Amino acid sequence: MQVGVLALQGGFEPHLAMLSSLGVAAREVRSPLALREVTHLVLPGGESTTLHHLLELFGMWELVRERHAAGELALLGTCAGAILLGRAADERQRPPRLAVLDAELERNAYGRQRESFSARIELEGEPLEAVFIRAPRIVRVGPQARVLARHAGDPVLVEAPGVLAATFHPELGRDARVHRRFLGLAVRGAIAV
Amino acid sequence: MSQSSATLNAPQAETQVHVGLARMLCGGVIMDVTDAEQARIAEGAGASAVMALERVPSDIRKEGGVARMAAIDKVLEIQAAVTIPVMAKARIGHFVEARVLEELGVDFIDESEVLTPADSEHHIDKRAFRVPFVCGATCLAEALRRIGEGAALIRTKGEAGTGDIVEAVRHLRLVNREIRMVRSAPREELMAIAKELRAPYELVLKVHELGRLPVPNFAAGGVATPADAALAMSLGAEAVFVGSGIFKSADPARTAAAVVKATARWNEPAIVAQACRESGAPMRGQSAAAMAPDERLATRGW
Numbered sequence: 390m391q392v393g394v395l396a397l398q399g400g401f402e403p404h405l406a407m408l409s410s411l412g413v414a415a416r417e418v419r420s421p422l423a424l425r426e427v428t429h430l431v432l433p434g435g436e437s438t439t440l441h442h443l444l445e446l447f448g449m450w451e452l453v454r455e456r457h458a459a460g461e462l463a464l465l466g467t468c469a470g471a472i473l474l475g476r477a478a479d480e481r482q483r484p485p486r487l488a489v490l491d492a493e494l495e496r497n498a499y500g501r502q503r504e505s506f507s508a509r510i511e512l513e514g515e516p517l518e519a520v521f522i523r524a525p526r527i528v529r530v531g532p533q534a535r536v537l538a539r540h541a542g543d544p545v546l547v548e549a550p551g552v553l554a555a556t557f558h559p560e561l562g563r564d565a566r567v568h569r570r571f572l573g574l575a576v577r578g579a580i581a582v
Numbered sequence: 583m584s585q586s587s588a589t590l591n592a593p594q595a596e597t598q599v600h601v602g603l604a605r606m607l608c609g610g611v612i613m614d615v616t617d618a619e620q621a622r623i624a625e626g627a628g629a630s631a632v633m634a635l636e637r638v639p640s641d642i643r644k645e646g647g648v649a650r651m652a653a654i655d656k657v658l659e660i661q662a663a664v665t666i667p668v669m670a671k672a673r674i675g676h677f678v679e680a681r682v683l684e685e686l687g688v689d690f691i692d693e694s695e696v697l698t699p700a701d702s703e704h705h706i707d708k709r710a711f712r713v714p715f716v717c718g719a720t721c722l723a724e725a726l727r728r729i730g731e732g733a734a735l736i737r738t739k740g741e742a743g744t745g746d747i748v749e750a751v752r753h754l755r756l757v758n759r760e761i762r763m764v765r766s767a768p769r770e771e772l773m774a775i776a777k778e779l780r781a782p783y784e785l786v787l788k789v790h791e792l793g794r795l796p797v798p799n800f801a802a803g804g805v806a807t808p809a810d811a812a813l814a815m816s817l818g819a820e821a822v823f824v825g826s827g828i829f830k831s832a833d834p835a836r837t838a839a840a841v842v843k844a845t846a847r848w849n850e851p852a853i854v855a856q857a858c859r860e861s862g863a864p865m866r867g868q869s870a871a872a873m874a875p876d877e878r879l880a881t882r883g884w
Contacts (some may be wrong), residue, residue, distance in 0.1 A: 397846040398609040398630055417848050434606045436632065436666050442628035443846050447674045496665060502689035503712050505599045561602050
């Protein structure tokens, strides 16, 4: 397996550090060439409109979708990354979405930065400190996706075959369980750790 | 705001939420805008945030007078126009302007030397707010004093409104050099270094341990071209603020998109060259070296 973190804009450094703490030397992905060489890709938090703009600009948007559809690319999206992976609750809402995750996400659903917060959620029966920053809300989860964690009733971590999406920022804490789970996602022709 | 009982309100959690937003802005471009139209152009070009202000710095320089926080209607208009974070500037020490901006729901407040200072001795107690602050710094000590007051993000002061990158380069290099000095110093010398720098000891210790600032460091003040942005990134800036450089250029939409492109892939000369080619003619600019000391904005604040 070869792990990459999309490093065009956003909180990619904390993802690299978290993966490094798990003994994984992830590469920074900024080009289609680098994107073709990874089996696991993190779409970090950042601004979803900016990330979409840059992925399109550098010819990587369709490539992410194609490689994932072919079963060659496992994806982890956090916050803005999760927005891009899912579908829009309202089709008119920018930016366009990859729609590789069977869930609908509403942007900035909790409000502005003043309303950002951290909270204790539960994952696999153990507590996890989750930071929500101008976070999206998962408003619908389709039959292909499974909810792994909730906050105040809302799904905040969902998984589908080859995709993991968090509306919070697991990379900003010390708990590596979400990343471990991501590394365990299976892709064609690669052995998961 | 009503959250579940599990919500943490400890200062540390607050810091993580605020510094977290600063981290999410890394690799991006934050553009100065004065109205909704400009904000839409910035967002369309891939800006990761916009900064609402009354006049861009080069106009403040030209027109003079007292520069204050933007008009409320303008801030609201800009907030309504875009979905990316909206920042706004408050005068140094003007905690009431900051309270007003917090009340409006601005996502980040820039306590900025570009505006006329409201307090000649004290900066805002930034820990007392529910929104994060960015502050300018010319050296490590100044950066640590602002972080000590609660800033979640540091930017170079550079020399705003000039289109001359020289001061931002100087500030980036100086901060990096001082960080290397603190990093390599033996632990027992850190208190003397803190005394010398006039910076909080705990933060000097933190820099010694991390080998970087405890919050992100962005470039600002004089960034006018895609190449300027890539230069700042090459010198360790984690994102760039562009003020007059966008809307004082010949073709703001093209310049904005080109600066975004060069910032995202600053380490690849072929991409930066493409961005330079696609960019509109830059603002004319004014040499910072030729300016009288009292014309310099970077000397405001300490």
